[in-house]
Structure formats: structure tokens, C-alpha cells
Amino acid sequence: MSQTQSPEVDFVDTASRPETRGIELIDDAERHGRARDLFFIWAAPNVSILNLTIGATLILLGLEVWQSIAVIVAASLLWVFPGIIAGSGPASGTSGSVVTRAMYGILGNKLFVAFVGWFIGAVFLSLTWLASSFMGADLLRRAGMDDPVWVPIGVTLVVATVTVLVAIFGHGLILRAYPYMAAALFIIFLLVAAFILPTVDWQYAAPEPLSGAALWSSMTIGFTILASTPLSFINSPDIARYLPRTSKPSQIAAATALGGAVPFIVFTSVGVLLATGLSVAAFDAGIDVALLDLLPAWLGPVLVIGVVINTIALNAMTTYTSSMALQAIGFRLRRIPAAIIVGVVGTALTIYLVLSSSLLEAANLMLQFLVIVSGPAMAIFVVDVLMRRYAYDGVELFDDHAGGRFWYTAGWSIPGLTALLLGGLATALCLATNVWVGPIAEATGFIDLSVPVGMLVAGGLYAGLQRTALGRQGRP
Template sequence: MSTQTAPDEDRTLEAVRRRGVETTGIEIIEESERTARPRDLFWPWFAANVSVFGISYAAFVLGFGISFAQAAIVSVVGVIISFALCGVIAIAGKRGSAPTMILSRAAFGVTGQKVPGVVSWLVSIGWETFLAIMAVLATSTIFDRLGWGGGAGTKVVAAIVVAALIVAASVAGYHIIMRMQSVLTWITAAITILYVAMTVDHIDTAALADLPSGSAGATIGALVMVMTGFGLGWINIAADWSRYQSRDASGAAIAGWNTLGGALAPALLVCYGLAIAGSDEAVREGIGGDPIGTLATLLPTWVLVPFLLAAILSLVSGAVLGIYSSGLTLLSLGVRIPRPMAALIDGIILTLGTFYVVFVAQDFLGPFQSFLITLGVPLAAWAGVMIADIALRRRDYDEGALFDTSGRYGAWDWVSIGTMALASTLGWGLVVNTFTDAASWNNWQGFLLEPLGLGTWNAADGYWEGNWAYANLGVLLALSLSFAVTYLARRGTVARQEERA
């Protein structure tokens, strides 16, 4: 869908493009601009995920009370599967040359797509703000250790600098981000390798062997957390980076490069983090309050500056992808502003959120993880619907109909909306809020556990009892149920959509 502009406006847009700023919003990418190759997808996904935060994530995995071997298996499997699902969504970008939430209109209807669109926007805003917060806290901790002062002044400056970097890159858009990510990949990867070399002597194989094995429920719970924290956290933006792919590009290649780029670094880093966190109880406990800063305590002083650089760049890299896509999602909801302005608005929200958490909130990791699992359920339900819809289609999308409520995709697809609502409701009944004090607003979750005999609420001590209570089965249920229902119930609908002239 191309936009007609006046001659003066054309000249203005061309001047902006010459400066490298992407002016394309949610409209269809012109054929002449679809020059990307599948292997180009490796760089943004790898750069966004080759983060030392991946090392710290291991402490959360071990928090489920599982052994080193169990943790390593679920981490590798969870990372690969979750990014493979992103790869499937990325195929839609090549088929329709539009952002993920626009392409999702084929499954939910042009207007109905706003329902999952709101969820997607909230998830993206939450993730990018979280990454910015991590960068600010890491800066404060490391500056304090260096004796440069890590107090309020340092945090203010760090918050401004981090937010400025994220917003500037996301406002610039796709082309600059792709070039930036290819450079950041080498910088962050090199310093991450240096971190590994400097901390490998902290690994205690005897301590790792002593970690007790966990139950099947605990193991699945760790698997779900890894899937939600990695690939499923990106799945709602996967097609945003493949919409510039050539129409002749292989769908399998797009999915493969997307999966490799996203999964390679986290799979290795989380496993290394398991070895570090499993060897030192103090590291496991410290990561809960300041993941990056805790990892820095293992380093000699002279390495702290390059480590801080790598940490900030890797976190900024991930946040840039999130804020760029959250801006596109905002436009897909009907907000009529230029794409750079949408990214700027989300950047302002990110900045305010970062300042609030760093300077006001007493605890943020607890509420954030509760927020993540809460939105992870409907996001998984949306993903199931979208993946099934992609699997059912044999043709490229009718790009004009994605913007026309009277077109072949219609205004509302009540089957998809109903499926997402049902799968989300059942899913929420099978997840629990592990931060009942810090995020009491989520204590209503888990309402199906006792009726199904999967857990019992201990009101006196404030926690759930039972091997399956903390398995977060609701995420897997939402994903699989929505996929199965969509694949069976919408076969005829998709076939009619593709046959319609």
C-alpha cells in the first residue's frame, strides 16, 4: 500500500531518506526496496541477544530447584524452540512486506487485530524499559566499584544517555539499525568472550554436581520461563525485520537464519551462566537485584570498563529492536503519526518508566517477572493463532486487503478472537504469581490448579504446594490450544480468503 504525496513533500521525504532515516511506517514495502537476503537476519537477532544478561538469566533457571544437567537441557531446548517459532512468524514478513501486527490482520480481521495489538505493544514497551533499567543499574554498580560514584547523579546521567541511544537508533529506523547491529555484534561478542575467559576459573564442578535434581513440574516450569524470556518475548515483532526480504527468498532460509541469529548466543551464554551461578550461591542471590552488576563482581578492576561497554551496548541493542517495533505496533492500532514520531513517543514512555523504576520503585524484578508471565499467556495464544494461520496459507498476502475492512480479511474474525480469549483465560488459570507480595494484583492467577489437582494454595505461608503449581503450564496450553483450534477451525476460512478474487 503506497502513500501518494505532494511534490514538496516528496522532496522533504527524499532529503530525510538521504540522511538514512527510514520514513516507511506500516505501509507495504515497495518491491524496489525489498533487497534483503535471509542471512541478513542473523545480525539484528544475534546482536540483540549476545548479551551478558543471558548469563545472569541462568540464576532464574536454577531458582526452580533443578540440577545443572536439567537446567542446561531446558535452556538449550527452550531457547531454540522459542526462536524457531519466531522464525515461522518471520516468514509472514516476506509474504506480505508489512510489520507483524499488520500481517496478523489476516487472522484477526483488520479491526479485530487491535485486540492482540494492545498486548503486543505492552509487551514491547515492558521489555525495552526493562533492558534500559538493566543498563542503568549496571552502570551505577560498576561506577561505584571503580570509585567514580554510583549514586543518584550517575543513574540520572546513565538513564539519559541510555534512553537517548535507544531512541535515536529507533527513530532512524530499519536501515541504520541493521548497520548498527552488524557492528555491535562484533563488539559485544568480543567483550563477552573476554568475560568468559576472565571468569572461567570461578566454575566449581563439584558444586555443580551437588545441585539436586528437580521434579518434572519444576523442569517444565524452567523450560517455560526460558521460552517466555527469550524467543516468545520477541515473537510479536519477528516479521518486522523480514519485511524487506526479497519476494523470492526461501521461507525455510528466513526461518533458519532468524533461529540461528536469535538462539546461538543465548544457548551458549545461559549454559555458561549456569556453570557460574551454580558454582556460587552469592552470585545466584545477587542476580535477583542487579543481574549485570553482580556478574561484574567476578572481574578484576581493569576489565570493568570494557565489560560495562559490552553490557550497555548489548542491552541497548535489544531495546532498539523493541522500541522500533513498538512504534510500528502503535501505528497499527490506528495512531496516525509518522513512524519516527511513534518511536519517539515510545521512547518517552521508556525514559519515564526507567526513571520511575530506578528512583522510586522498591522492587522491580518481582513485578516485572509477574507482568511478563501474565502477558506471556495471551501473547502465546496470539502466536498459536498466527503460526497456524501461516501454516494454512499457500499464497502471499493480499496486501491491499490488510488495510481494508471490507476486503477479504474482513473487519473482525471472531473465531480467532474467541480462540485467543479462551486460550488466554485457561492459560491464566494454570500459571501462578510467584511474587504475591510485590505484585499482589496478579494473585488471581492459578484458579484452575486446585480444581485440576495440580496444586494447593497455602494461605498461611503464602505459596503454592505441589509439583506442578509452578510449572506455568498455562503458557504451553495457550500456545498449543490456540494453534490446534485455529488450524482446524479456520481451514475453510483461509481457503476462501485465498480463492476470493
């Protein structure tokens, strides 16, 4: 069977049965939906406990409330990038993990998807499952089930199973269910925010106000942590690929970017406000535990339900797209078995983390390291989309023979891979974390410029090399 064909002649994208289609091309006759539908699909995963957690981190970094909000707004602007690349889905009729063959070559893309796509997917699967595991286990502990090992493992297994089931049913269920999930999550988290507000210290001032290099260090480190979320969604074409080919890229970009950015700003800011009323002991116990302590007894379980819904929304999307990444790598798997494999790997990593770290530690460290791969990869994707003006031929993307349009140099795109490697190196040199401080970050007083420098190096190199003979091989 050719990858350009659907595995079922009578395929229908519906919420009532599992989606068997993977990376196969979607015919124009099967396209449906409106660009604006993407708003709620992206809103549901981003009404998140993880946003509350990383918002609280900004206060821990020593920032004032207004400084924290400024960093959040600056980072939210990066949501325009997943919006821009989302239009490549309906333009090509296939997933983003296939579209990137235009950037890295037929063989080079296998390496890119195997490392970058899977790394990003594994991080977010584990972090969001970790959040629901911690909060679910703490709620059960309060009810008398206090086994420190098997309770969080049990919560992880239950949530992971439901998540994989949603991913198996795929795009049709996501399109149908996510608007309702987004509405429920908005109500739950706004209710939680209402009970948080009385605890907020509206006169809050940092114990030791920062200035100069120390202030810029905290603001840039916070920006890097926040930037990792929008920059990680190089899977946005997968969700948009069923839209009609005539859908306007500008409308796709607006719906995707706003769907991600609005809840990102609102609930990360709520995390900042929450942190102003917490003691050092509360931080040490964990944001998840502290939050449950602040709420009335009846609202705690409602919040945990909200966290679980959000976890399923985000991780079902991640599992769904990661299953297609497995196919793009070259594994002879149908999408459903691939989704199950992704779920098993993510569950195993989550169980390891839930037994060995706190949510705050895991989130901050993993999100900072994530930008080493996600920033340069996003920059290259955006540059390629803009240079091609969304001119992606799905049939040519599946031509994996020597001499095909995207075969480049023995199957490898020198411009794409060079830009990715050097962009990642530049990011690492400018990164400042608890376990790694790049020499440039150290020389500047721990100012973390990893995101802008890495993206500028990767995007600039790629644009320049694409104008050489090496890049023109794959141009229209």
C-alpha cells in the same frame, strides 16, 4: 496520503539518514538484502546480560547444571516460531502489526496491537534498559558517583536517547550496524565468560536435590521464563520485510531462528555456570553487582559497554517495530514521532522499575506473565502463516472498508479473537509465579504447563474455527 504508499517518492533504505517509511508497502523495486543477513540482526540483541540473569535463575530454582542446560535447549527450539512468521514480512511487503489484520480483522487488530504488541514492547524495553541502568549505576558508584536516585536515572536517559536515535534511523542503520554490534558483543561476552570459568563450581550439586513433582515444577517454571524471550518476537516480519519477495521462507526462518537461538543457548548456559560459584549473599546483592565483583577492574567497564550496546541493539529494534504498531493501531503519526513516543513511555517505566526492584525480581516476574499474551499470539500467527502458505496480499491488508477481505464480522475476526482470549485464559490457569498460581498449576503440584497448553489451545482453536464459515471469509 494512502498507507499503501511511501511518504517519500525518492525513499532509499540507507544507514545515513532517518527512515521515514512506516507500515507503508514496499515496492518490489525497493527490496534488497539476503535472508542470511538476518542472522546477525537477531544475534546482536540476544548476546545479553538478561540471558545471564535468567540462566542464573535456573540454579536458584534448585536445578542441577545438566537439568538447567536441558531446559535451555528445550526453550531454544521455540526460536523456530519467530523464524516461521518472519517470512510474512517480504510476502506482504509490510510490518507484522499489519499482517495480523488477517488474524483479528481490521478493527480487532487495533485492539490486539494496542494491548499485546505494546505490552510485549514495554516489557522488553524496560527490562533491558533496567539491566544497563543497574550495571551502569553500579560502575559509577565504584567510581565515587553513588547517588541512588539520579545516577541510575541519568544512565537510563542516556541509553534511551541513543536507542531512540537508532530506531529513528531505522532499518538501514540496523542492517548495517548490527553485524558489527554482534561481533563486538560476542568478543566482550566471551571474554567475560573466560574470567567466569575459574569461579565455576564444576562439582556443583543442588543443596537439596529435587525429584518428582518438585523437580518438574522447577523445570517447567524455568522453561516458562526462558520461553518468553523467543515467543515475544512477533515483530520478526518487520525486520525481514525489505527482503525480495522471492526470498525463500525456509532460509528466512533458518537465519532468524539460528540468530536468536545460538547466543541464547551459549550465554544463558554461561549464566547457569556463573551461578554455581555465587554465594547467597551475592545473589541478594544482584547478579549484575556480583558479576562486576568477579571481573578485573579493567574488564568491568568493558562489560558495561557491552551491556549498553546490547541494550541499544534490542531496544532500538523494539522501539522501531513498536513505532509501526502505533501506526497500525490508527494513530495519525509518522514513524519518527511514533518512535519518540515509544521511547518516552519505555523510559518512564524503566525509571519506575529501577527505583523499586532488583533486576532478578523484575526479570523473572515480568517474563513469566509475558507468556499469557505472547504464547497464544505466536501460536495463532504461526498457524495462520502455515494455513495461508505465506499468501498475504499487502494491498488487501490495507483495505479497511466494510466488505474488504479482512473486514470479517463488523471488522472483527471471531476465530482469531476467540483463540487469543481462550488461549490466554488457558495459559493463566496453568501459570505458576510468586504472585499468581493458576488452579491447574496448583492442582498439579505447581507444575507450570502454561506455554504448551496456552499455545495448543490458541493454535488448535484458531485452526478449527478458520475452517468454519467465520474463518473462510478471509481465505484466498
